[in-house]
Amino acid sequence: MVDLLEYEGKQIFQKYKVPVTEFKVVKNDNDVPDFSEKMVIKAQVPVGGRGKRGGVVPVNSKHEALLAMDRIRKIDFDGHRAEVFLLEKAHNVNRELYLSVVLDRSEELPVILASKEGGMDINSVPSEKIYRHHIVPYVGVPEYVKRELSNFLDLKDRQIYEVIDALYSIYDQMDASLVEINPLALTDDGLIALDSKITIEDDALFRHKDIEPRYFGLEPIEIEARKKGLSFVRLEGDIGIIANGAGLNMATIDMISLRGGRPANFFDLGGTDDPEKVIEALKLESNIVSKVLFINIFGGVTRCDTVATGIVQAVNELKPDFKIVVRLRGANEEQGRRILQENGIESLLNLDQAINRVVKLAGE
Secondary structure (H helix, E strand, C coil): CEECCHHHHHHHHHHCCCCECCEEEECCHHHCCCCCCCEEEEECCCCCCCCCCCCEEEECCHHHHHHHHHHHHCCCECCECCCCEEEEECCCEEEEEEEEEEEECCCCEEEEEEECCCCCCHHHCCHHHEEEEECCCCCCCCHHHHHHHHHHCCCCCCHHHHHHHHHHHHHHHCCEEEEEEEEEEEECCEEEECCCEEEECHHHHHHCCCCCCCCCCCCHHHHHHHHCCCEEEECCCCEEEEECCHHHHHHHHHHHHHCCCCECEEEECCCCCCHHHHHHHHHHHCCCCCCEEEEEEEECCCCHHHHHHHHHHHHHHHCCCCEEEEEEEECCHHHHHHHHHHCCCEEECCHHHHHHHHHHHHHC
């Protein structure tokens, strides 16, 4: 998932005609202009609750804005520090509302959510005070839903219809799993989105070249794997794992854990038998493995002999000081095992035996 920063979301809002207040992106002190009206300076970090932590500050001059930025830079936002700020015009807010389109994974449908009580305390609003309506993608948002939602929010102006349409268009066309306005402010100038939150499915980024991948919360090795198109998740153990397929990975992790071992990672090699991919996988594993690496390959589409070739090439290149145990089953498994054995790499056919061997080596 790619969580856009507020200003990035508002730039998308502008393209889709969602009303936003005037704003300026501030990346250093020199970007702050002179002003003498009420403004708001906001930390741009990928977490919620900025206002409660002091990351949203009203200011009346450039001097006040610079002082606020200095204070905000010292705040720890769940491991993030503000490096970019948003300076925007303040408005007299009559009411704060909530509006979003989000993927309901249990129903496999997008759902519109709305509340009369938006703002920082939205998470404490009782469920009975939240409007919900699932949307059928090939139908879109029907007119009666817009009328229902408008009545629910006590809004008479048809501007809310345009905002609803825009939010669903962003959700649909940007491959989003969440498009949220909180708060959607009712001001003297009409409805204005005072904040934005957009989450894009990272598997769809190839369709959105202007959106950079984000790696918030990932370790450096996980980021490196992502950049190489490899699926890697760091765990806390000492037994490295490479397997092809998410299901086989999870089963391998479970079996090692049940036998008292401690898996060091989840690493899905996928359906490839490209030796270069295998080499890249072993290079990554060499950064975290100290005792033993278990490679568990089931060759359906994947050919065991080419995987074995990649393992041998990687071992010859990296010369790892940890043990390697390989379990190969499937297409060309005999050729693959022969390649490994000829190069002194331990190979087993039986999964239970291989797991027991790996756990034993890790304990030595």
